Amino acid sequence: MHEIRVGLLGLGTIGTGVARILLEQQELMSRRLGKRVRLVAAADRDLSRDRGLDFSGVRLSDDAMAVACADDVDLVVELIGGYEPARSFVVEALSRGKHVVTANKALIAKHGEELFPLATANDAALGFEAAVGGGIPCLKALREGLAANAITSVHGILNGTCNFILTKMEREGADYAGVLREAQELGYAEADPTFDVEGIDTAHKLAILAAMAWGAKIRFEDVYTEGISHITAADIAAAAELGYRIKLLGIAKPHGAPAGPEAIEMRVHPTLTPVDAQIAQVSDSYNAVMISGDFVEHTMYFGRGAGERPTASAVVADIMDIARVCAAGGDAVEQLPPPMGFTAEARREIPTLPMADVVCEYYLRLMVRDEPGVIAAVTSILADHRISLEAVVQKERSAARSVPVVMLTHETREGNLQAAISRITSLPSVEDGVLILRKETFGA
Amino acid sequence: MHEIRVGLLGLGTIGTGVARILLEQQELMSRRLGKRVRLVAAADRDLSRDRGLDFSGVRLSDDAMAVACADDVDLVVELIGGYEPARSFVVEALSRGKHVVTANKALIAKHGEELFPLATANDAALGFEAAVGGGIPCLKALREGLAANAITSVHGILNGTCNFILTKMEREGADYAGVLREAQELGYAEADPTFDVEGIDTAHKLAILAAMAWGAKIRFEDVYTEGISHITAADIAAAAELGYRIKLLGIAKPHGAPAGPEAIEMRVHPTLTPVDAQIAQVSDSYNAVMISGDFVEHTMYFGRGAGERPTASAVVADIMDIARVCAAGGDAVEQLPPPMGFTAEARREIPTLPMADVVCEYYLRLMVRDEPGVIAAVTSILADHRISLEAVVQKERSAARSVPVVMLTHETREGNLQAAISRITSLPSVEDGVLILRKETFGA
Numbered sequence: 001m002h003e004i005r006v007g008l009l010g011l012g013t014i015g016t017g018v019a020r021i022l023l024e025q026q027e028l029m030s031r032r033l034g035k036r037v038r039l040v041a042a043a044d045r046d047l048s049r050d051r052g053l054d055f056s057g058v059r060l061s062d063d064a065m066a067v068a069c070a071d072d073v074d075l076v077v078e079l080i081g082g083y084e085p086a087r088s089f090v091v092e093a094l095s096r097g098k099h100v101v102t103a104n105k106a107l108i109a110k111h112g113e114e115l116f117p118l119a120t121a122n123d124a125a126l127g128f129e130a131a132v133g134g135g136i137p138c139l140k141a142l143r144e145g146l147a148a149n150a151i152t153s154v155h156g157i158l159n160g161t162c163n164f165i166l167t168k169m170e171r172e173g174a175d176y177a178g179v180l181r182e183a184q185e186l187g188y189a190e191a192d193p194t195f196d197v198e199g200i201d202t203a204h205k206l207a208i209l210a211a212m213a214w215g216a217k218i219r220f221e222d223v224y225t226e227g228i229s230h231i232t233a234a235d236i237a238a239a240a241e242l243g244y245r246i247k248l249l250g251i252a253k254p255h256g257a258p259a260g261p262e263a264i265e266m267r268v269h270p271t272l273t274p275v276d277a278q279i280a281q282v283s284d285s286y287n288a289v290m291i292s293g294d295f296v297e298h299t300m301y302f303g304r305g306a307g308e309r310p311t312a313s314a315v316v317a318d319i320m321d322i323a324r325v326c327a328a329g330g331d332a333v334e335q336l337p338p339p340m341g342f343t344a345e346a347r348r349e350i351p352t353l354p355m356a357d358v359v360c361e362y363y364l365r366l367m368v369r370d371e372p373g374v375i376a377a378v379t380s381i382l383a384d385h386r387i388s389l390e391a392v393v394q395k396e397r398s399a400a401r402s403v404p405v406v407m408l409t410h411e412t413r414e415g416n417l418q419a420a421i422s423r424i425t426s427l428p429s430v431e432d433g434v435l436i437l438r439k440e441t442f443g444a
Numbered sequence: 445m446h447e448i449r450v451g452l453l454g455l456g457t458i459g460t461g462v463a464r465i466l467l468e469q470q471e472l473m474s475r476r477l478g479k480r481v482r483l484v485a486a487a488d489r490d491l492s493r494d495r496g497l498d499f500s501g502v503r504l505s506d507d508a509m510a511v512a513c514a515d516d517v518d519l520v521v522e523l524i525g526g527y528e529p530a531r532s533f534v535v536e537a538l539s540r541g542k543h544v545v546t547a548n549k550a551l552i553a554k555h556g557e558e559l560f561p562l563a564t565a566n567d568a569a570l571g572f573e574a575a576v577g578g579g580i581p582c583l584k585a586l587r588e589g590l591a592a593n594a595i596t597s598v599h600g601i602l603n604g605t606c607n608f609i610l611t612k613m614e615r616e617g618a619d620y621a622g623v624l625r626e627a628q629e630l631g632y633a634e635a636d637p638t639f640d641v642e643g644i645d646t647a648h649k650l651a652i653l654a655a656m657a658w659g660a661k662i663r664f665e666d667v668y669t670e671g672i673s674h675i676t677a678a679d680i681a682a683a684a685e686l687g688y689r690i691k692l693l694g695i696a697k698p699h700g701a702p703a704g705p706e707a708i709e710m711r712v713h714p715t716l717t718p719v720d721a722q723i724a725q726v727s728d729s730y731n732a733v734m735i736s737g738d739f740v741e742h743t744m745y746f747g748r749g750a751g752e753r754p755t756a757s758a759v760v761a762d763i764m765d766i767a768r769v770c771a772a773g774g775d776a777v778e779q780l781p782p783p784m785g786f787t788a789e790a791r792r793e794i795p796t797l798p799m800a801d802v803v804c805e806y807y808l809r810l811m812v813r814d815e816p817g818v819i820a821a822v823t824s825i826l827a828d829h830r831i832s833l834e835a836v837v838q839k840e841r842s843a844a845r846s847v848p849v850v851m852l853t854h855e856t857r858e859g860n861l862q863a864a865i866s867r868i869t870s871l872p873s874v875e876d877g878v879l880i881l882r883k884e885t886f887g888a
Contacts, residue, residue, distance in 0.1 A: 021592050027704075028594055028704075029592065031790035032786050033591075129589070137588070137590065145580075145581020145584050145585075146581065147477075147760070148757050149469075149757055215475055260471075260472075278746060295753040295757040299580055301585075301745060302746065304742070304743075307741075309739040309740070309741065310739065312592070313739040316592030317591050317592055321588060324781060332776065335769050335776055335779040342476050343475065
């Protein structure tokens, strides 16, 4: 039976999961593939930890570069994460014509445009299904399953930590800081949670999805990114009263014809989603991606977005797809779908729509002094900027000097809204800042 | 640019959708594929109807067999439906080494085991993504995206007509007959709805999913099949009171090791699903398939399970997958994943678990005379068969002579339950039959 020899860089959480599948699920994989996938080498800085696996027959090393370049390795799995040295290992492996599979969204989002041509030039495949949506085969769905469609929108809950925190805040009426601490204790959030809670991880994934959806070059730096750390229990309760759940969404939409857009809108922010929308049902640390197309209408892909076993499942699926086209007499990488779903020649630079030109409905929360004429002053500024309101909710007076006011706008250009907000915040009767949340509606 | 020439059999709803994509989405498809997919011929008995498409350059014919066998056709799309003559057209096309793509679940479920080897023997590909879940790329997910997993269960809402009817019954407290009539008027249900509402369509799809999940030969005849026509508004209300929604599910599970099961459980029936389960959120005519694996845990795929445009999306995705491996110098079908996800040699006959050996929790509804000792008689029969109860709900007395009683059992072998039920129905104080619904719990 023909054999593919795998070298693994990184034996952390996901690396251990991948090694586990390769060592323990051999026979099932061969029955599906008609070939053997053999783990020949693995590198990690810490080889002393017991991973509960029998590594006999596997060359263990603390030299990742040596494994990435080894002659007896056909396919390198990069699970170190981050930009460097992961990038260098991948570049070296590809340059030697070795196939690469990675779960590293930061690497693909930032260096993908360097890596794709390098892979092509060396007849090597580059798989990164695990980089978006963890175990959910959502990139395969977008690239292959929906290939007949012009994509009309992408909406994703792409970060399990944020979804866990928001779900818990909603269920328990709890505040952000306490829930974050709990998430950290449970291992759902890192000691430094910035990457997750500030939306950067979601932005990496969204940049990949958007580029794949429309045949664009990846533009991670262009993604408008807001996290969840400023969301309060009061906002979640106010949204619920209006029929919405707050989710951190990555959103991408084409401007102009979906088959060949002139610009792409990419934004990550806490979003009011109608409680009965399919994506609003996705709770706890689960992820989901809703992808809509001009023929397929709405589709959604749901599952675990992180974790040893689910992420390893996606990594090994990529290995198997690549192994399938590696015949004894040479590889046939050109038989695989192009990594980003469009041929290299067809991919192009598509500008990102400036955030000021994005059109949304908005939820505004402001604290105003409880005196006559304040609401009138605020609404007249909004009217000046051609912003009309769908709802205004003013809570009953309390002993406090100031009261919260919540407003929902109709569709508004973000630029107009920001201009209005900067005037509103300068009103003496408006205290603190104005919290702005964007709202999305869904066909399903 | 290399070109794949397509012949289309059937210009009904889905056929028109496929023609529409092939004629109107040419440029986008070529940018993804690096090849051209060209519709060269189409056959239908009725060529007079205006389909709103420009068929210039396409040979239209009322002779499907001629198109299936034409020398200038590389790939035949069968969208006639049903067993015959669809089977004959597909057999002739495959025998001539033409690739075939079909949306015909009946054909694959019943004749797949004849067609797969025929395709292999003639170096032809056979695609049928559209046969299960309409536009949702769920077979691709199972076959490729989850290929590293031993599958632990499959649960599907696979028939949009049934889901539409059950959703409407629940929302409006309406009875089956009226909602069916409405569904027929809206075009969601056929004039003769038997295939849909009696679960046969779901059983076709489940048989395909189960065989693909575990490398088994397809055994459509073995699927236990119950429809929804006996469900009343009262059952839906009683289930809701207990925290469940009634869904028509196709359910498949392995017995023994999931990587190589000794038997497979396959059943289609109305099912009590907890209201907060992800699959219970799938409403109206939407479909969803939840597939769980030993590494990936729970995943779910959601979208339109029928209709011109969504189903055409899946058909064309298959065409593109096949076109990708058709190079100018000859095809490379062996580079495609095997159609059923396992190599031909690895696929085997796996027995179907007899329904009597299936273990479920049950919902029982019976009408009993309102007299002392009746419940005691019923529960003592259940106890005789080692069936223990989780809940008994007896509605308050009314003027009527008989009252409904609802019972929820703990896990019970179906054989034991059926034996108990046949004794219970013979009690003089129990009127009419006993309605039996099965309950499922989900990890997500």
